Amino acid sequence: MTASLQIVGTICRRTWQKTARRPVVLTFSFLQPILWILLFGFLFHRYDVGQADRGVRYLDFLVPGVCAMTVLFGASQSGIGLIRDMQTGFLSRMLRTPADPALVLTGKILADVLRLQAQAFLILLIGWILGAKLQFSPAAVVAILLALGMFAVSLSSVSCLIALKTGAQESMAAFVHLVNMPLLFTSTALAPSRQMPDWLASIARFNPLTLAVDAGRDALLFGEFTLLPRALGWLLLLAIILFAAAGAAMRKYGRQTNQ
Secondary structure (H helix, E strand, C coil), X not given: CXXXXXXXXXXXXXXXXXXXXXXXXXXXXXXXXXXHHHHHHHHCCCCCCCCHHXXXXXXXXXXXXXXXXXXXXXXXXXXXXXHHHHHHCHHHHHHCCCCCHHHHHHHHHHHHHHHHHHHHHHHHHHHHHCCCCCCCCHHHHHHHHHHHHHHHHHHHHHHHHHHHHHCCHHHHHHHHHHHHHHHHHCCCCCCCHHHCCHHHHHHHHCCHHHHHHHHHHHHHHHCCCCCHHHHHHHHHHHHHHHHHHXXXXXXXXXXXXXX
């Protein structure tokens, strides 16, 4: 158990160090959601989200959605770092050691998920500073970070799976562009389902991003946690399935490189 934790911790630290060496990416990942809050939050400040009786303005509604957007955009790019490791030969060397490929993948995804949760928390703080009315209770913050964390594991696993199957930056770029916007705009991150056309609202109900953002939003805006158990249950199941698929791809890649 200690050896396994050391492997996960080592991969985790290395992933953070690689990210810290790319300040442009980190800066952009913070500036983009802030711009969304400023531009959308104040441009559509008169937009009725259907909860005026509970004192909810569009800015209040938007901030949890932008946190989810931050996690979405970051998790979808998780496989890019893996492709760099494949191209430099680091991943092959790592998989030739006694380290279990699943532990290598765990360390990589854990590092990305924890970083994205930290970014989401900072976006919540910035939204609150800009005037969003949020309930910053420990339970509410933990609720949204847990929900977004489960979603991040799922999408990071898919991103790593694509990276391991293709090994090409072009494939990752196509994946990011094809997945991010459809997932974002067919969820309730930016608009409530009651304001959507019926066909789009039907799609939004099955969008995992909707599960995460709705559970977190109810906790942050109203201190309500009724949606959280169901959301975490489905998101956990999805995360397990997708992580298992990515883990199988990692093992296969390891066998191929060791031949």
